[in-house]
Amino acid sequence: MADRLFKSINARGLRGAVKGSEYKKEALISYGILVIGYILLQLGAMTGLIGHNLQGQFVPICVYISLAISLNLVVGISGELSLGHAGFMAVGAFTGIVITRVLENSIEFGPLRLIIAILAAAVMAAIAGFIIGIPILGLRGDYLAIVTLAFGEIVRNIMNVLYFGLDNNGHLKFAFNHTIEGIDTSQRVITGAIGATGVTKLATFTGAAILTAFTLFVVLNLKNSKQGRAIMAIRDNRIAGESIGLDVKKYKLMAFVVSASLAGMAGCMFGQNYSTLAPVKFNFNTSVLILVFVVLGGIGNIWGGMIAAALLTVLPEALRQFADYRMLTYAVVLILVMIGTYNPAIRARITAFVNKIKPKKKDKGKEKTGKEAA
């Protein structure tokens, strides 16, 4: 036992040494995808090469990428399975809608209102993450997954009975039933399960891309910090982590709350992209969809998740030509990609191919296989 522990700590130390260059590479690729993607899409939109259909998905793509990055913090870096990410998204989205509506008359400048709303959404989602995180982070694996799943459902069900409205003085009121005292139905901001209607849309592609960059910045920097290394050490070996004095609960909670807060910001952007938003959007399916992005992109692989999120968001639309068989085709493609990227035989072949076309450098191949095993 002691021998294994020693080995593990030792391995951690070694890994810390190569961290610097690995971090640079990861950051370069991640920011590269974002910047190149943004420039290409923006150019495509300006020259008219990209039609309404894809342009309309620019903001959702950025939002889903942000969500994939933030969920990767919990699933990949902290090593806990969370099935309630859509719950934090919902908290952020509805906070954002209420805030922008309240400030509509006092702040004329749209982007400023959006920034305030996003900050408020981040705080609210972080509080939600903190409240849910404290009792559950003592749990592990499957149990945590089930509790986060329940959390997502609780948030949605609370939203189903929550009513917000503005009275004649512009003051915000809320209630848990159909009628709010002194408020006309037309003054309602959020109407229970119907959600919000008549939202003034503030989301823009540039805004969403900046948000994605910010999310990336936070997650990558956290991953590369002392705290990030502690989080990963606990993921790899909890006992070893505890034995060298790491506060397991504190670090797990840190990852969870940061992830929740970032999901809330992304949710806020999503809510500001449509004139209507209902709580049913944030059901279990959405949580699983985000998890699929993370798994498909490779758990812990930030830029892999980004690409998976973008492709899987665009895919159902790109398959419209299959008409009735569209969603069937989508499912088949998803299964094929999952099998393709996780089948050891196919992976070995891809690795062999990559090694072949790669400029010859012996140690590179070793590092690759080492990473896969991890």
Next chain:
Amino acid sequence: MKKNWTKFLVVALSVMMVFAMTACGGGSGDSGSSEGGDNALHLGGVGPLTGPAALYGNAVNNGAQLAVDEINAANPDGVQLVWDMQDDEHDAEKSVNAYNKLVDDGMQVLVGTVTTAPCTAVAAEAFEDRMFVLTPSASGPAVTEGNDNVFQLCFSDPNQGIASADYIKANYADKTVGVIYNNADNYSTGIYDKFKSEYEADGKKLAAVEAFSDDANADFTAQLNSMKNAGVDLIFLPIYYTPASNIMTQANKMGYAPTYFGVDGMDGILDLEGFDTSLAEGVLLLTPFTPYSDDAKVQDFVKAYEDKFGETPIQFAADAYDCVYAVYDAFGKTGLGTDASSADICEAMIKVFTGGDFTASGLTAETMKWNAEGEVDKTPKVCVIQDGKYVEQ
């Protein structure tokens, strides 16, 4: 730096894939506009062709297709119509995507979207794009609110609630009335609100009111027990047919047999697979269309529809059929050519629809007029289900 280049290759390939997909979309868009050259007006439709509300979307698709084929066949030298309907799975986000896809393909007028919540999201986009919208079946007040370019062919929800309450008060004055509605749905709460205020306007009281939401629409035991305990013998169901079928099946198991009164969302219950339609006997519903009407126009439509699609049309098919004719007639009055932009068509169509002297005639009503808010003015009808058929009351 050098060792990173393969990773960049992967990234570049992925980005190219995205572009390749877009190019596919763009390609079909080009073919769409080339069709536009031969004197054709491009109508687009958005609705649930898959998912829980698919029956409505498909009915609208079929009904509109039938009208388009008729118009094209009747007048081969005149304005031809091109119909394209896209799936939205009854989801606002996907509905906006579907709408944008149609815009890419050169749509000039939108006949849709079919359901209310997605229509509200699409209406906001259409308002910005200046696209004329005539929805066959999205009945929520939020659809037309603030959008001068959006018109409804169906009754708005408030009007359905008021008409239902008046009818029940006039014909079933001695019944104890209860309501089960879906509080997660604009449509259902919209009707319920007005029904309640109209029904309780002169001192009557609803004996029991129960709600459910989209996520819990399988088990109605609690709601039905509440109805039974309150002595309710007429349940008003301003909901869609799938949960309604569950309510009827479970009430039957409990040995509880009230009278049911539905609105247009109930339409389609007789075509629901796996549902014992004998349970729907005696159900009353407010619907502007019944396929068993003696009206010659309706009979012709039903026959053509059955021949083509092998099923009896529901109200949504008739609504869509009327929509296409209304758009076609109104477009004729604008005097524009089919090469006009969607924005020009939109402005001209708004003038025609709100001009005051434009009336459309169709299967769902002899005369339909529109006000500046986009709401339709026509007479409601109530039917009862007898021997598996709708019979006009």
